Amino acid sequence: MITSPARRIALALALALPAAGLAEDVPVPYSLQAELLLMIAGHDHNLPARAGGEVRTLVLAKPGDEAARAVTQFKAAAAGKATVAGLPHAVEVADFTTGPALAGLCKAKHVSIVYLTPGFTSSDASGIAKALEGESVLTASAAPAMVKSGIVLGFDLVAGRAKLLVDLTQAAKQHVAFGTDVLSLMAVSK
Amino acid sequence: MTALRPFTLAASAALFALFVLPTFPSAQEVSDLAGLLNEPVVSTASKAAETADLAPASATVITSEDLKRYAFTTLSDAINFLGVGMLTEQSYGTVEIGARGVLFTGDFGNHVLLLVDGHAVNEPWDETAYYDQSAGIPLDLVDHVEVILGPGSVLYGSSAMLGVINVITKRARDYSGLHLVADSGYPELLHLSGGFGQEFQVGSHTGEVVMGVDLHDTWGPSELYGLQPNGSGTWGGNATHRFIGVPSGYLRVSLGDFQLALRGSQSTRAATEIWGNFDDPNNWERDSYLSADARWSSQLSRTVAMSVRVYGDLYQYDENDPTNLCLAGQATCLYQNPGKSRWAGSEVNVSYDWLGDGRYVTLLGVDARYIWVYSNSSYTDTTGATTVIAPYTEDATMVGAYLQQTARPTDWLSLNVGFRLDAETDVPSHLSPRAAAVFSTWTGGTLKAIYSEAFRAPSFYERFYTDNVEQLAASGLRPEQVRSIEGVVEQRVGANHLRLSAYRYWWSDMVLLENATQSQVETAIANGLLPAGATGVTIYTNASQVESYGLDLSWDASAVGQRLRWGAAATLAHAQQDGMPLAAAAQAFGNAHLSYDLGGGLPTLAFAALAVGPRQISGTNVVPAPNSSALLKLRLAVTGPICCGLSYRVAATWASTNTTAYAVGPARDQPSELLLQPIWQVLAGLRFDL
Numbered sequence: 044m045i046t047s048p049a050r051r052i053a054l055a056l057a058l059a060l061p062a063a064g065l066a067e068d069v070p071v072p073y074s075l076q077a078e079l080l081l082m083i084a085g086h087d088h089n090l091p092a093r094a095g096g097e098v099r100t101l102v103l104a105k106p107g108d109e110a111a112r113a114v115t116q117f118k119a120a121a122a123g124k125a126t127v128a129g130l131p132h133a134v135e136v137a138d139f140t141t142g143p144a145l146a147g148l149c150k151a152k153h154v155s156i157v158y159l160t161p162g163f164t165s166s167d168a169s170g171i172a173k174a175l176e177g178e179s180v181l182t183a184s185a186a187p188a189m190v191k192s193g194i195v196l197g198f199d200l201v202a203g204r205a206k207l208l209v210d211l212t213q214a215a216k217q218h219v220a221f222g223t224d225v226l227s228l229m230a231v232s233k
Numbered sequence: 234m235t236a237l238r239p240f241t242l243a244a245s246a247a248l249f250a251l252f253v254l255p256t257f258p259s260a261q262e263v264s265d266l267a268g269l270l271n272e273p274v275v276s277t278a279s280k281a282a283e284t285a286d287l288a289p290a291s292a293t294v295i296t297s298e299d300l301k302r303y304a305f306t307t308l309s310d311a312i313n314f315l316g317v318g319m320l321t322e323q324s325y326g327t328v329e330i331g332a333r334g335v336l337f338t339g340d341f342g343n344h345v346l347l348l349v350d351g352h353a354v355n356e357p358w359d360e361t362a363y364y365d366q367s368a369g370i371p372l373d374l375v376d377h378v379e380v381i382l383g384p385g386s387v388l389y390g391s392s393a394m395l396g397v398i399n400v401i402t403k404r405a406r407d408y409s410g411l412h413l414v415a416d417s418g419y420p421e422l423l424h425l426s427g428g429f430g431q432e433f434q435v436g437s438h439t440g441e442v443v444m445g446v447d448l449h450d451t452w453g454p455s456e457l458y459g460l461q462p463n464g465s466g467t468w469g470g471n472a473t474h475r476f477i478g479v480p481s482g483y484l485r486v487s488l489g490d491f492q493l494a495l496r497g498s499q500s501t502r503a504a505t506e507i508w509g510n511f512d513d514p515n516n517w518e519r520d521s522y523l524s525a526d527a528r529w530s531s532q533l534s535r536t537v538a539m540s541v542r543v544y545g546d547l548y549q550y551d552e553n554d555p556t557n558l559c560l561a562g563q564a565t566c567l568y569q570n571p572g573k574s575r576w577a578g579s580e581v582n583v584s585y586d587w588l589g590d591g592r593y594v595t596l597l598g599v600d601a602r603y604i605w606v607y608s609n610s611s612y613t614d615t616t617g618a619t620t621v622i623a624p625y626t627e628d629a630t631m632v633g634a635y636l637q638q639t640a641r642p643t644d645w646l647s648l649n650v651g652f653r654l655d656a657e658t659d660v661p662s663h664l665s666p667r668a669a670a671v672f673s674t675w676t677g678g679t680l681k682a683i684y685s686e687a688f689r690a691p692s693f694y695e696r697f698y699t700d701n702v703e704q705l706a707a708s709g710l711r712p713e714q715v716r717s718i719e720g721v722v723e724q725r726v727g728a729n730h731l732r733l734s735a736y737r738y739w740w741s742d743m744v745l746l747e748n749a750t751q752s753q754v755e756t757a758i759a760n761g762l763l764p765a766g767a768t769g770v771t772i773y774t775n776a777s778q779v780e781s782y783g784l785d786l787s788w789d790a791s792a793v794g795q796r797l798r799w800g801a802a803a804t805l806a807h808a809q810q811d812g813m814p815l816a817a818a819a820q821a822f823g824n825a826h827l828s829y830d831l832g833g834g835l836p837t838l839a840f841a842a843l844a845v846g847p848r849q850i851s852g853t854n855v856v857p858a859p860n861s862s863a864l865l866k867l868r869l870a871v872t873g874p875i876c877c878g879l880s881y882r883v884a885a886t887w888a889s890t891n892t893t894a895y896a897v898g899p900a901r902d903q904p905s906e907l908l909l910q911p912i913w914q915v916l917a918g919l920r921f922d923l
Binding site: 070071072073074075078079082083085086108109111112115116119123200201202203204205206207222224225227228 | 262263265266267269270271272273274275282283284294296297298299376377379401407532533534535586588589590591592644793794795
């Protein structure tokens, strides 16, 4: 029997908490993430060889409201960049299933850049990292925490400015090679 | 001819370096990337994260890295040395804040809205907010400070006339572990700070706790004031008892979409030459703040987001003034003026993203609060008998409703239109509109056109304070209002960010303490509110207008992988209140700063300069009021690691003059003694991060 106001409030909070879901912190505006990612991709020495004649960016999503927003906003901003490093640029969207399936998709579609929208767990990210080892592809995540789980690049907002996080070990495994001049602007995660 | 050859070669090489090297694609692109990373991301101007160049206002950011690099211990120093368009002036025991050539002396900071993580600090009794150590914000917790220049009532209501300053605290992942700071310095300073940040997990929910406590005490400096006649005695001599002590604390806990923030601070300022008694440590004033803010924010669907905030605040002001300005029959007395305010309320806002792509977003919000205020004046004579004068207890409800529509129909056009309607008991309601258009018409460049209005509801102090002797309560006051138009040009060139802003403001219904009319005095005497024969009676009145216009220029840049940073800002303004200059309001001021992180365990060197032009002295009765001296301040800071989580910081500030723009002492009809400030300020401290 719930009688006191304090108990009622506690119950309301308890009921509301699961509905609220995991508050994943995605602080950098998606349009800025798109601009930064495509600018950085141009500094990957292996991009021209990987891309062939066209840079293809794959926006990868899991079900979720924030992910849906991210897909729309990131895709709109990224699609506005007709060229990356002087090469034609195209953007596609795909739903995430498994790491190996993603690796197959990247091979089949000649994907150069994979962008993970919010909603991925660290085990998703680890699976993706493992599946893409040996492939030539740049992975980036809207959530900075994913870099600790093997995503090459992440976006954070520190002191009111965008900050780039990079996992150099994973970058090497995915044949991503940034110049030292660009690396000096990033925080190295590992 | 031969002699010219080396010169020709050198000149050719220089021209090559100047025009060819910067356009080398790779170097240029890295520089562009650095420029993009330097672009501030702000959320105060429209309650949504956006890059500052697209914000519907002039928005700048002071970062935690800046605070650390320059070893600042107060917001006001950071604003003065690194800010754009805003300036604080050293006044009696605290600073006063102005912007773009406009400063209202004695306003206790109530023409700027101060927020901490979006929670308003300005309280209702006198709408007080402080910007130096008395702000009571543990600076070690600060992630960044967003400074929004210009009228900002459209989303925030009262007090946002000169601008909005939002202090954003760090997230636990950027402040994890234990942090201890100890500083000392000259004038005598003790600054102790401790903080803690930790992320945690409850089931599938991520949470964090960030907390900090801070003690910032200063004594002195000892300053020698010239002697002035003061009744039968003299005023002046060596002032040695000046003291400012500010303990403060902040706690923020979040879990999932819930967040709770608690803040408390108390600022005590003694012997600050604010009243007649000279250098008396028993002459003090004190402001105490306690606030709680609980909020829930969530993305409910792809298009709908909602935020609910519940808050409550306590504020108390105490003034303790041993004086000879007493009631009839009292030779000396203790004058006290307590002011208490309590307020609690809730703010709910819902945003609807029409296409789910962030291009057309409607924000609708309501902020409603209940306000309670108590104050009185009392005189205690030498026998201990206390006479309380004109106590008042008032309460009110305030409701503010706002609507904002953003539209980004093309890549090159961003529109923001909104308004807020505020209604408060016994205060005429006020509508605050804003319209802004941002054109991103060429690479790296934006043009902004902004129209905005703001207001300040008359404070309870202005409406209800009376001493029943020579000041009447002014219950019929209207809100102060300001309208502005502004044009801004911003250009990013590589890692350089240049900004030019031109603006014009019209201020009306400004509240001033004026002489009461004969009719007001007679009515008050008839109603028993004044003694028979009262003379020299004053009353707050909507009596004044201010017009101002001017320019802000700023330049920020970085190089060497952002290890070398520099910038400069200047404001040139012209502001007049009823055709006369505003006291203590600098019409020309600017700053410059340069820092270099040597890296590899070596220190970071930082140099900053502040220049403030002459401004009219405040508090003098000389007509026309003379100008104070121009001021140049130079600051050098060295910070660096020692080992094992231990680091140091040393800073020195030199000022070109020890006088401020504020008169002190009883003799105001002749060139006055001015409030003094130290020429040198030195800080040395240690920091431990575990």
